[in-house]
Amino acid sequence: MSRVFHITVGDRRRPPQTAPVPTGAPAAELGPGGGDERGPGIVAGFLAPHPPHLIYAENPPQNQPRSRGGWELLRWAYQEARRRLRERHRPDVIVVHAPHWITMVGHHVNCVPNPRGLSVEPIFPHLLRYRYDFRTDVELATAIADCAADAGLVTRKLTNPGVRVDYATIGALHLLNPDWDIPVVSLSANNNPYFYSDADLEQMERLGAATRRAVEETGRRAVLAGSNSLSHLHWDREPDLPEDMAAEHPYDDHQYRWDMDLLTLVRAGRTRELRAFLPRHIEATAAEVKAGSLSWLLSALGWPEIPGDVLGYGTIIGTGNAVIEWDPANPARAHPAPPGWAPGPDDADRPRPMTGARS
Amino acid sequence: MTVVGAALVPGMPHLLAAEPAPSWKLLADAARQAGQDLRAAGPDAFVVLSTQWFTVLGHQFQVDPNPRGGHVDENWYAYDYGTLDYDLRVDVELAEAWACQAEDMGFQARRTRYDGFPVDTGTVVAGKLVDPDRSRPIALVSCNLYAAAGDLGRIAEAAALAAGKLGRRVAFVAVSGLSSGLIQRWIEPAEDRFEDAGHDAWNRRVLDLLAAGRTDEVLALREEYAREAQADSQLRALAFLAGSGACDRPARVLEYGPVWGTGAAVVTWLDG
Ligand SMILES: [Fe+2]
Numbered sequence: 145m146s147r148v149f150h151i152t153v154g155d156r157r158r159p160p161q162t163a164p165v166p167t168g169a170p171a172a173e174l175g176p177g178g179g180d181e182r183g184p185g186i187v188a189g190f191l192a193p194h195p196p197h198l199i200y201a202e203n204p205p206q207n208q209p210r211s212r213g214g215w216e217l218l219r220w221a222y223q224e225a226r227r228r229l230r231e232r233h234r235p236d237v238i239v240v241h242a243p244h245w246i247t248m249v250g251h252h253v254n255c256v257p258n259p260r261g262l263s264v265e266p267i268f269p270h271l272l273r274y275r276y277d278f279r280t281d282v283e284l285a286t287a288i289a290d291c292a293a294d295a296g297l298v299t300r301k302l303t304n305p306g307v308r309v310d311y312a313t314i315g316a317l318h319l320l321n322p323d324w325d326i327p328v329v330s331l332s333a334n335n336n337p338y339f340y341s342d343a344d345l346e347q348m349e350r351l352g353a354a355t356r357r358a359v360e361e362t363g364r365r366a367v368l369a370g371s372n373s374l375s376h377l378h379w380d381r382e383p384d385l386p387e388d389m390a391a392e393h394p395y396d397d398h399q400y401r402w403d404m405d406l407l408t409l410v411r412a413g414r415t416r417e418l419r420a421f422l423p424r425h426i427e428a429t430a431a432e433v434k435a436g437s438l439s440w441l442l443s444a445l446g447w448p449e450i451p452g453d454v455l456g457y458g459t460i461i462g463t464g465n466a467v468i469e470w471d472p473a474n475p476a477r478a479h480p481a482p483p484g485w486a487p488g489p490d491d492a493d494r495p496r497p498m499t500g501a502r503s
Numbered sequence: 504m505t506v507v508g509a510a511l512v513p514g515m516p517h518l519l520a521a522e523p524a525p526s527w528k529l530l531a532d533a534a535r536q537a538g539q540d541l542r543a544a545g546p547d548a549f550v551v552l553s554t555q556w557f558t559v560l561g562h563q564f565q566v567d568p569n570p571r572g573g574h575v576d577e578n579w580y581a582y583d584y585g586t587l588d589y590d591l592r593v594d595v596e597l598a599e600a601w602a603c604q605a606e607d608m609g610f611q612a613r614r615t616r617y618d619g620f621p622v623d624t625g626t627v628v629a630g631k632l633v634d635p636d637r638s639r640p641i642a643l644v645s646c647n648l649y650a651a652a653g654d655l656g657r658i659a660e661a662a663a664l665a666a667g668k669l670g671r672r673v674a675f676v677a678v679s680g681l682s683s684g685l686i687q688r689w690i691e692p693a694e695d696r697f698e699d700a701g702h703d704a705w706n707r708r709v710l711d712l713l714a715a716g717r718t719d720e721v722l723a724l725r726e727e728y729a730r731e732a733q734a735d736s737q738l739r740a741l742a743f744l745a746g747s748g749a750c751d752r753p754a755r756v757l758e759y760g761p762v763w764g765t766g767a768a769v770v771t772w773l774d775g
Pocket residue numbers: 194195243244312373432
């Protein structure tokens with residue numbers, strides 16, 4: 145069973161944080177415990193992919209199926225993310241944007257104080273039957289919905305406790321904080337599940353800006369989690385043993401190279417270019433960032449021209465997944481791209497997305 | 504004759520609204536009529552595909568004899584029609600035989616039997632309209648979005664073969680919309696309409712072809728239809744129904760109209 149946190153939320157109002165620290169600014173001072181001394185605001189953002197295989201492989205008590213492990217490099221990346229979250233960022237709240245709470249009309253914010261239940265995942269029921277029980281930071285959740293509406297977005301506040309929490313929300317939150325002892329705000333992804341269309345990334349950026357405003361207005365110290373995989377073509381059948389790592393590899397070289405180009409931009413801190421690159425990456429690899437979680441995340445951070453720290457990359461049923469941290473106060477070391485390099489592999493033979501993938 | 508008929512019905516929960524838009528009511532009445540017509544053809548069971556149970560790995564077959572519970576839709580929870588109870592009667596023998604037949608044909612068939620498994624809105628809505636008294640058991644398969652559409656036709660063929668071996672007479676039901684572009688704001692039922700005339704025109708073109716018995720032409724247009732009018736799951740539902748062999752005749756279009764701006768139709772393929 146998950147443990148329920150015991151912190152009272154909404155009682156730690158602080159003055160709003162100023163704009164993000166620009167590139168090259170001195171790192172924030174680290175406190176005695178390794179935590180930094182920053183005040184409220186968005187202190188870090190993670191790209192936090194959610195394939196249920198990662199929870200399945202961890203065998204936590206909340207999940208019914210049992211595995212022999214697998215996908216260790218990604219799970220070790222999450223271990224490092226957890227350490228930084230707990231020791232350095234020490235947030236009041238984790239705000240997650242997840243693509244499997246698909247809302248066809250509007251951007252929804254979960255305002256249920258204590259979502260709990262059993263989430264049997266309809267796509268991967270053999271991997272994820274997870275008993276969840278967590279606390280929502282309702283004040284911040286409400287503020288995000290209100291700020292998003294102020295920004296002209298169609299919104300809705302979910303107050304019906306009967307809606308099952310999806311596996312992307314559970315996946316990112318469990319992997320970042322398996323103790324569930326930090327309050328949460330969960331945002332839906334306004335998408336159309338029945339057609340392979342992309343989310344309106346401009347709206348996701350507006351939602352990101354609204355999230356930032358709400359965090360600042362409520363005085364929260366927040367970590368954001370955008371729960372997206374990268375390249376997303378994958379097998380349409382599974383090995384008999386899901387965690388058979390002999391069957392795990394990139395779907396194809398094309399997807400892998402596009403993912404590496406995206407990560408090259410991230411590591412170099414070329415965030416403005418990354419923003420322009422995302423639609424190309426989506427087009428080329430059916431990337432799950434088409435659901436908008438990464439655009440939301442980076443917009444909330446103000447598209448900082450700082451390197452992201454790629455904590456790990458790995459494939460899951462052929463899809464590309466990276467755990468990345470952006471920490472504006474303590475940016476990762478920059479890894480410039482080689483001279484003359486430009487993103488976007490030149491491959492004329494690329495497969496057409498969604499036309500019947502095969503393992 | 505193993506396959507007695509087929510129907511395409513919408514799966515949007517609005518059809519169950521206490522105060523429906525005119526088109527929602529007409530569509531719901533038509534779905535009830537389609538159910539009555541299918542039942543009159545004498546099936547022992549319904550074979551059902553809902554695009555709202557979409558999957559990406561293998562083909563999933565429901566083998567729980569009695570999935571039951573409550574379902575709150577993650578989009579429409581704020582409306583009366585967003586909270587649904589269900590109590591399904593599954594023909595496990597048929598579902599199991601179907602899965603085995605699919606495996607014999609080279610597909611990965613995964614059995615689904617889990618407490619708390621969330622049955623999708625479309626399956627529940629269609630069940631309440633097509634066979635409200637649960638007079639016939641059902642066999643359910645997921646809609647694999649990563650498989651080639653033609654594979655779903657073969658999956659339907661497998662159902663017909665399995666039913667034939669068991670001596671079952673079956674009717675096929677696909678639960679799917681047509682164009683899937685929703686009105687992107689909260690509306691009152693009376694405001695429902697097609698905001699995109701192009702989507703409406705595409706839906707009508709497809710329905711006219713089906714009514715003329717030109718199923719293969721529609722199947723050939725699927726990709727274009729998906730691009731131009733955001734067809735629900737690239738109209739895999741029709742590939743499934745065609746695979747049953749029941750769509751080799753002119754269809755009867757009982758109703759067509761908008762549901763929150765999407766295209767919805769009730770279509771049957773029956774003798775006579
Ligand atoms: Fe996903």
